[in-house]
Amino acid sequence: MRPMRLRRPLARAHVWLAWLVGVPILIWTATGLWMVARPIEEVRGTALRAPTPRLPKLELLVPPPGRALKSLSLETQAGRAVWVAGLSDGGAGRADPATGRWLPGLGEAEARGLARASLLRPAAIRSATYTPADRPPLDLRRARPAWGVTFADGARVYLDADTGAVLALRTDQWRLFDWMWGLHIMDLNGREDTSHPVLIASAALALIATLLGLILLPFAARRR
Incomplete structure (x- = not known):
C-alpha cells in the first residue's frame, strides 16, 4: 500500500514539472529538428x-x-x-x-x-x-x-x-540557423554560451520530469 500512497504526490509533481518544462522541451525539439533537417552545405552557402x-x-x-x-x-x-x-x-x-x-x-x-x-x-x-x-x-x-x-x-x-x-x-539560411541555435541553447544574445544557469536548470527539471514519468509507469499499468 505504501508505494500506492506515493503515486498521487509523484503524479502531482510530474504534472507541475511537465507544465514548467513543456515550453523548453518544445523549443529544443522544434529547433533541433529544423537544424538537423537542413543540409549543412546549404546553410554554409x-x-x-x-x-x-x-x-x-x-x-x-x-x-x-x-x-x-x-x-x-x-x-x-x-x-x-x-x-x-x-x-x-x-x-x-x-x-x-x-x-x-x-x-x-x-x-x-x-x-x-x-x-x-x-x-x-x-x-x-x-x-x-x-x-x-x-x-x-x-x-x-x-x-x-x-x-x-x-x-x-x-x-x-x-x-x-x-x-x-x-x-x-x-547567408539568410545561415542567419536563421544561427538564430535557431541561439534559441536551442537559450542564448540569443551571444549564441555561444552552452553552460548558463537557465539552460542547466531547464535541462535538470526536464530530466526530473522524465524520471518521474518513468517511475509512474508501473502504477499506471497496475491500475489498468
Whole structure:
C-alpha cells in the first residue's frame, strides 16, 4: 500500500514539472529538428563560393622582413599572389611575394572587388561596412578588423581588413540557423554560451520530469 500512497504526490509533481518544462522541451525539439533537417552545405552557402583561384607563376619568393611571423601562406587576390602572414603578436598582414614589401590593408573599393570575386554568381552589392576588431558583428564573432560586403540576395562576405582573406560567408539560411541555435541553447544574445544557469536548470527539471514519468509507469499499468 505504501508505494500506492506515493503515486498521487509523484503524479502531482510530474504534472507541475511537465507544465514548467513543456515550453523548453518544445523549443529544443522544434529547433533541433529544423537544424538537423537542413543540409549543412546549404546553410554554409557552399554552392555560392567561387572555386579557389590558381596561383600565378612566380619566379622568386621573398618573405616579408622585419616582423616576427607565426604563419605564412600564399593566396591569390584579384589575380595576383600575396603573402598572408600571421604575426607572433596576434596581428596579421599581407605582403608582395616578389619583393617582400608589406602591403596596406584593404580599402572599401578593394574589399568590394575581393568579395565579388569570392562568389560564383554574385548579386549586386548593396553596401560595404568596416568593423573594428573590438566590435565584431554578431554573425562574424571573430575579433578581427573586417569589411562586411552585403549583396542583394542577402549574402554577406566578411574579409579580413589586414590581409584580405575571406573570414566568413553568411547567408539568410545561415542567419536563421544561427538564430535557431541561439534559441536551442537559450542564448540569443551571444549564441555561444552552452553552460548558463537557465539552460542547466531547464535541462535538470526536464530530466526530473522524465524520471518521474518513468517511475509512474508501473502504477499506471497496475491500475489498468
